Amino acid sequence: MISILDHDFSQLNDFLTTLEPTQLLILVDENTHEYCLPILLGNLETEIPFEIIEIEAGEELKTLETAAQLWEILTEFETDRKALMINLGGGVITDMGGFIASTYKRGIPFINIPTTLLGMCDASIGGKTGIDHQFLKNIIGTFAHPEHIFVFPEFLNTLPFEELRSGFAEMLKHGLIADQNHWNDLISIKDLTSENIFPFIERSMTIKQNVVEQDFTEQNIRKTLNFGHTIGHAIESLFLLKGKAIMHGEAVAMGMICETRISKLQGLISEETETQIISAIRKYFPHLDITEFSLEEIVNLMRNDKKNSFGNINFSLIKRIGNATFDCSIPNENIKKALIYYQKLE
Numbered sequence: 021m022i023s024i025l026d027h028d029f030s031q032l033n034d035f036l037t038t039l040e041p042t043q044l045l046i047l048v049d050e051n052t053h054e055y056c057l058p059i060l061l062g063n064l065e066t067e068i069p070f071e072i073i074e075i076e077a078g079e080e081l082k083t084l085e086t087a088a089q090l091w092e093i094l095t096e097f098e099t100d101r102k103a104l105m106i107n108l109g110g111g112v113i114t115d116m117g118g119f120i121a122s123t124y125k126r127g128i129p130f131i132n133i134p135t136t137l138l139g140m141c142d143a144s145i146g147g148k149t150g151i152d153h154q155f156l157k158n159i160i161g162t163f164a165h166p167e168h169i170f171v172f173p174e175f176l177n178t179l180p181f182e183e184l185r186s187g188f189a190e191m192l193k194h195g196l197i198a199d200q201n202h203w204n205d206l207i208s209i210k211d212l213t214s215e216n217i218f219p220f221i222e223r224s225m226t227i228k229q230n231v232v233e234q235d236f237t238e239q240n241i242r243k244t245l246n247f248g249h250t251i252g253h254a255i256e257s258l259f260l261l262k263g264k265a266i267m268h269g270e271a272v273a274m275g276m277i278c279e280t281r282i283s284k285l286q287g288l289i290s291e292e293t294e295t296q297i298i299s300a301i302r303k304y305f306p307h308l309d310i311t312e313f314s315l316e317e318i319v320n321l322m323r324n325d326k327k328n329s330f331g332n333i334n335f336s337l338i339k340r341i342g343n344a345t346f347d348c349s350i351p352n353e354n355i356k357k358a359l360i361y362y363q364k365l366e
């Protein structure tokens with residue numbers, strides 16, 4: 021259940037009154053502690069005891085080491101199964117917090133309060149939780165739904181532009197895989213500001229939720245939500261490995277360009293559609309210099325993609341703007357062609 025709320029915390033307060041958890045565990049990172057927690061605490065009306073747990077910001081912290089520290093903290097607090105975890109942050113916090121909550125004592129309830137555009141439109145919805153391991157993205161995790169998602173768009177007021185743009189990549193993805201009108205609305209935005217994006221947030225959330233409702237554990241159509249991620253995750257992992265983490269949305273934008281190219285190479289879309297998609301994405305996202313990585317190491321990372329089966333690297337691809345397909349096994353040759361195409365775009 022998702023609620024989009026305009027500075028109205030009464031639904032959240034009512035939710036807490038009804039659930040009556042024994043304790044609240046509010047997970048934040050250093051930035052959401054500074055910018056979002058004061059707003060939340062200023063509006064919470066509850067007598068339930070709470071603890072604030074802060075981790076450093078960034079993908080580098082979405083690890084087993086951080087998870088172990090958090091599980092330890094919960095045992096120190098003697099947290100019981102009727103406690104409620106409140107994940108206040110972007111995708112790193114909701115992925116990590118959901119993972120901790122869904123595994124601690126085999127599962128305690130949690131809610132997501134996303135504070136980034138990416139979190140609001142994508143990461144807080146759908147119950148994929150997890151951490152990275154050996155630089156492989158989300159390689160350990162669970163499927164576990166939050167009890168509720170409370171979206172307060174006012175949190176976007178403090179979000180840096182690059183983070184807003186990162187979330188916009190996932191919104192573009194939603195248009196490409198499921199709704200041509202949404203895509204057209206989004207690409208008509210000239211300046212990426214939260215005011216300009218705001219009217220389209222709900223549509224993006226609905227697209228994601230609709231897909232997840234049809235296929236929670238990603239047996240079929242949910243794989244389309246992974247468009248841009250087979251290559252995007254490999255590139256994100258490589259930058260992470262080199263100690264130069266890039267934003268998830270930047271990697272997805274790059275991945276969508278390459279996977280659009282693959283869609284064309286596979287004969288799924290026309291050259292006109294390919295050009296339309298790629299030029300729109302490039303209007304918003306700067307080119308990523310991936311020349312320091314070899315084609316072999318990029319492809320090797322894709323061998324651990326979660327959509328793979330029988331040793332094949334499976335892609336989700338575009339059939340037309342607003343429609344996607346999945347389980348496309350692509351020969352290495354075409355994957356490499358798409359990466360070379362991207363390298364030459366600069």
Ligand SMILES: NC(=O)c1ccc[n+]([C@@H]2O[C@H](COP(=O)([O-])OP(=O)(O)OC[C@H]3O[C@@H](n4cnc5c(N)ncnc54)[C@H](O)[C@@H]3O)[C@@H](O)[C@H]2O)c1
Pocket residue numbers: 049050051052055056077078079082109110111112113115135136137138139142143144145146147148149157158175176177178179180183186187190268269
């Ligand atoms: N589970 C899913 O379905 C799903 C979907 C998409 C992405 N993800 C994951 O989400 C992560 C990316 O999420 P993200 O882009 O939100 O990153 P993030 O959580 O790291 O947040 C981005 C940055 O913005 C800061 N921040 C957050 N809210 C703020 C605010 N209101 N004001 C100022 N600063 C704020 C954070 O501290 C951080 O520095 C990746 O790990 C990705 O794999 C998961």
Ligand SMILES: O=C(O)C(=O)C[C@@H](O)[C@H](O)[C@H](O)COP(=O)(O)O
Pocket residue numbers: 142146148157158159190238242243245246249326
């Ligand atoms: O919810 C999904 O399903 C997605 O694929 C959404 C993606 O935007 C998101 O990045 C997700 O975390 C990727 O999942 P993964 O299974 O490839 O790790």
Ligand SMILES: [Zn+2]
Pocket residue numbers: 142190249268272
């Ligand atoms: Zn994503």
